Amino acid sequence: xxxxxxxxxxxxxxxxxxxxxxxxxxxxxxxxxxxxxxxxxxxxxxxxxxxxxxxxxxxxxxxxxxxxxxxxxxxxxxxxxxxxxxxxxxxxxxxxxxxxxxxxxxxxxxxxxxxxxxxxxxxxxxxxxxxxxxxxxxxxxxxxxxxxxxxxxxxxxxxxxxxxxxxxxxxxxxxxxxxxxxxxxxxxxxxxxxxxxxxxxxxxxxxxxxxxxxxxxxxxxxxxxxxxxxxxxxxxxxxxxxxxxxxxxxxxxxxxxxxxxxxxxxxxxxxxxxxxxxxxxxxxxxxxxxxxxxxxxxxxxxxxxxxxxxxxxxxxxxxxxxxxxxxxxxxxxxxxxxxxxxxxxxxxxxxxxxxxxxxxxxxxxxxxxxxxxxxxxxxxxxxxxxxxxxxxxxxxxxxxxxxxxxxxxxxxxxxxxxxxxxxxxxxxxxxxxxxx
Numbered sequence: 001x002x003x004x005x006x007x008x009x010x011x012x013x014x015x016x017x018x019x020x021x022x023x024x025x026x027x028x029x030x031x032x033x034x035x036x037x038x039x040x041x042x043x044x045x046x047x048x049x050x051x052x053x054x055x056x057x058x059x060x061x062x063x064x065x066x067x068x069x070x071x072x073x074x075x076x077x078x079x080x081x082x083x084x085x086x087x088x089x090x091x092x093x094x095x096x097x098x099x100x101x102x103x104x105x106x107x108x109x110x111x112x113x114x115x116x117x118x119x120x121x122x123x124x125x126x127x128x129x130x131x132x133x134x135x136x137x138x139x140x141x142x143x144x145x146x147x148x149x150x151x152x153x154x155x156x157x158x159x160x161x162x163x164x165x166x167x168x169x170x171x172x173x174x175x176x177x178x179x180x181x182x183x184x185x186x187x188x189x190x191x192x193x194x195x196x197x198x199x200x201x202x203x204x205x206x207x208x209x210x211x212x213x214x215x216x217x218x219x220x221x222x223x224x225x226x227x228x229x230x231x232x233x234x235x236x237x238x239x240x241x242x243x244x245x246x247x248x249x250x251x252x253x254x255x256x257x258x259x260x261x262x263x264x265x266x267x268x269x270x271x272x273x274x275x276x277x278x279x280x281x282x283x284x285x286x287x288x289x290x291x292x293x294x295x296x297x298x299x300x301x302x303x304x305x306x307x308x309x310x311x312x313x314x315x316x317x318x319x320x321x322x323x324x325x326x327x328x329x330x331x332x333x334x335x336x337x338x339x340x341x342x343x344x345x346x347x348x349x350x351x352x353x354x355x356x357x358x359x360x361x362x363x364x365x366x367x368x369x370x371x372x373x374x375x376x377x378x379x380x381x382x383x384x385x386x387x388x389x390x391x392x393x394x395x396x397x398x399x400x401x402x403x404x405x406x407x408x409x410x411x412x413x414x415x416x417x418x419x420x421x422x423x424x425x426x427x428x429x430x431x432x433x434x435x436x
Contacts, residue, residue, distance in 0.1 A: 286311070
């Protein structure tokens with residue numbers, strides 16, 4: 001079995017994981033970065049713009065993706081899953097499974113000829129099922145690494161991709177392979193998932209075609225999106241009235257998710273401003289219980305949205321139905337007026353919350369009451385877990401936005417660096433970590 005020796009293992013190749021790996025690598029440590037998807041970038045690479053500056057997400061993320069891939073101190077392992085973590089006290093052995101790409105990553109040039117030749121199209125998970133891609137493809141245009149992956153579940157085994165590949169990289173005989181990483185410290189940047197869009201049956205998501213989740217709207221708004229504009233999924237028409245339902249997956253005892261996910265108000269405000277720019281005649285309404293603008297410049301961002309004409313209505317949405325033409329009908333209690341009204345919209349977006357993206361058991365950690373990593377000293381060290389030598393970055397520790405994810409990533413890298421030094425006798429020479 002192949003065994004790799006590094007100073008730090010970073011699990012997760014989103015914005016937090018990449019920042020952690022780069023910070024540790026820049027300090028001269030040997031770093032292994034393991035990502036379960038075929039490309040690094042995480043959820044941020046799928047987004048349109050960041051709040052409150054409205055900078056391009058891809059413009060921020062893509063340079064970090066490239067930097068991680070080309071850093072001399074970082075070994076990148078994509079399409080891999082951590083199976084288990086053994087050891088303790090700075091001597092960890094991590095078992096990692098390399099999932100089969102059915103493409104030889106060592107010789108694939110990313111020319112995409114296999115993709116162009118493949119006769120099978122499947123729903124694009126990168127585009128939240130809105131678009132499609134081929135059964136064999138480079139994951140997306142800015143993927144890192146630019147190596148094709150074949151979805152064997154949909155493949156016809158027709159052999160067309162194998163015949164057209166100029167370097168003979170397609171390999172249908174690949175099987176999962178396991179290798180081990182010996183490391184002194186581990187940083188978990190495993191990210192988040194959205195709360196189940198269909199969990200609240202009264203909102204009709206999954207049943208009503210024009211009730212969507214916020215990541216779908218991000219793909220509509222993104223310059224790399226499947227359509228290049230905002231559409232109603234039900235009929236492909238441009239919507240003229242759009243509603244946002246806040247706290248559709250947070251602050252809800254019936255879902256067992258009582259915490260605030262922190263980002264929902266801000267991404268709804270951001271999307272509403274972008275929609276107003278993309279569809280100047282569209283009317284956007286945000287139904288909310290409380291607007292929480294906790295960060296620097298966030299309150300002004302909220303005020304700017306109101307000045308642009310976004311309607312904010314304080315109320316709790318009870319249910320969403322649809323009329324005979326598949327237009328969503330929102331039934332909402334206006335809490336400040338003490339009455340219930342129904343309003344019809346072209347499109348409804350549910351502002352879902354965040355839950356932990358990857359189970360913690362394989363890392364030897366117990367979750368806190370909210371399901372995220374248990375942090376014994378959340379105020380003093382919100383990146384240190386209950387297992388010495390294991391740290392968290394980004395949303396592995398709890399709901400947070402991109403800015404806080406980057407901050408906690410650098411903090412986790414600093415803590416991991418201090419831990420490595422405490423476990424090894426080192427001397428620094430010309431910026432390199434030299435073991436003595």
